[in-house]
Amino acid sequence: MAGMLLRVPKAGTQAYKHEDLQLYWETSVQPLFGLQDLVQQRLVRLGDAHVVSLLNAALDLHEAETGRRDDFKGSKVAHAEYGMLVEDMRKQHADDVVIEFKPKWLAQSPNAPATAQRCRNCAREASRRAIIHHTTHHTHTHAHKPKPKSKPILCPLDFLACQDSPAALDRVVNHVVSHLSLPASSHQHTRLVSWLQTNELLSRLRDAQTANDAHGPLKASAHDPRFQLAMTLRDCTCFVRIPAQADRPVEAKFADLDKKNWEAKLGYWQATETQLIVEGYYHGEEKPRQRTNCRLEGRAMDDGGGRRLRT
Numbered sequence: 193m194a195g196m197l198l199r200v201p202k203a204g205t206q207a208y209k210h211e212d213l214q215l216y217w218e219t220s221v222q223p224l225f226g227l228q229d230l231v232q233q234r235l236v237r238l239g240d241a242h243v244v245s246l247l248n249a250a251l252d253l254h255e256a257e258t259g260r261r262d263d264f265k266g267s268k269v270a271h272a273e274y275g276m277l278v279e280d281m282r283k284q285h286a287d288d289v290v291i292e293f294k295p296k297w298l299a300q301s302p303n304a305p306a307t308a309q310r311c312r313n314c315a316r317e318a319s320r321r322a323i324i325h326h327t328t329h330h331t332h333t334h335a336h337k338p339k340p341k342s343k344p345i346l347c348p349l350d351f352l353a354c355q356d357s358p359a360a361l362d363r364v365v366n367h368v369v370s371h372l373s374l375p376a377s378s379h380q381h382t383r384l385v386s387w388l389q390t391n392e393l394l395s396r397l398r399d400a401q402t403a404n405d406a407h408g409p410l411k412a413s414a415h416d417p418r419f420q421l422a423m424t425l426r427d428c429t430c431f432v433r434i435p436a437q438a439d440r441p442v443e444a445k446f447a448d449l450d451k452k453n454w455e456a457k458l459g460y461w462q463a464t465e466t467q468l469i470v471e472g473y474y475h476g477e478e479k480p481r482q483r484t485n486c487r488l489e490g491r492a493m494d495d496g497g498g499r500r501l502r503t
């Protein structure tokens with residue numbers, strides 16, 4: 193159990209059981225990557241209902257005594273037969289640096305207009321912000337629950353562009369270390385920069401996303417397991433652990449590669465795509481225009497040469 197965390201299923205969600213998540217991960221996800229690229233996970237039997245009751249009691253105590261993260265408050269462990277042991281990507285030493293981010297859509301949506309000035313993710317973030325703007329300025333109710341996001345938006349296309357664009361590299365570094373104190377002169381900062389410039393992990397993820405979704409949500413054929421996989425690959429987390437000791441290697445791995453409930457989500461994915469197209473988010477035509485900093489927005493000028501980049 194050393195070096196592993198216990199992941200338990202949350203009560204009251206429509207997510208698949210951990211047995212299903214594990215089988216999917218082993219058969220569909222693992223073959224796409226190397227062993228060192230994935231946060232390892234395995235099933236663990238939770239035992240009888242007493243164990244889950246003890247876990248819930250411990251959560252109640254923790255909530256009462258020290259409080260829990262806002263988005264976790266009130267959530268309970270489901271009564272389930274299995275949980276998972278997942279490789280622990282937290283610091284191994286007090287001075288290690290751990291960065292956690294979601295790479296999201298590393299390539300444009302196949303359904304985006306050819307003249308789009310935003311990638312799928314920046315268009316989606318603009319729509320979220322426009323809805324928040326709208327609901328804070330009007331009493332109008334919207335079909336989508338607004339999701340407050342105050343963090344600056346990072347264009348996911350910058351993750352790969354930073355291999356040859358210093359400006360993209362700057363944006364990515366600033367974004368991923370914004371909540372850390374990581375002096376630019378530190379060896380860990382240098383190693384982060386070097387990882388961003390040379391890693392093959394993110395391009396492997398991008399390739400797997402595009403290889404499994406040539407047609408986009410609007411044209412995905414019913415029950416296409418490849419499209420389902422693409423959506424899993426667009427919603428994973430990347431952990432990068434940069435050790436305090438210069439002789440230990442940087443470790444970068446993907447986690448949360450969970451099977452998506454295709455039937456429950458296809459309508460939502462299609463409605464999202466239609467909204468981004470019809471309401472002009474791909475072209476930045478919403479009113480008022482939301483500030484994004486998308487790589488497709490014509491500001492690739494800062495990469496030299498003034499070419500509009502379509503990466």
Ligand SMILES: O=P(O)(O)O[C@@H]1[C@@H](OP(=O)(O)O)[C@H](OP(=O)(O)O)[C@H](O)[C@H](OP(=O)(O)O)[C@H]1OP(=O)(O)O
Pocket residue numbers: 294316423426427452453457
């Ligand atoms: O729909 P999106 O793009 O907002 O992505 C959802 C995520 O929001 P994010 O944009 O990362 O803040 C969302 O993340 P959070 O719960 O906001 O942390 C979930 O990962 C969701 O997947 P599921 O419903 O748990 O299977 C994600 O849903 P899908 O990936 O299934 O669309």
Ligand SMILES: Nc1ncnc2c1ncn2[C@@H]1O[C@H](COP(=O)(O)OP(=O)(O)OP(=O)(O)O)[C@@H](O)[C@H]1O
Pocket residue numbers: 197199200201202231278279280281282292447448
């Ligand atoms: N393998 C890991 N190593 C270290 N920390 C992790 C790992 N997996 C998740 N975490 C941390 O645990 C917290 C909760 O994880 P996450 O956001 O995936 O949970 P969730 O989405 O609420 O749960 P679930 O995905 O099971 O429904 C996050 O802050 C994340 O940093």
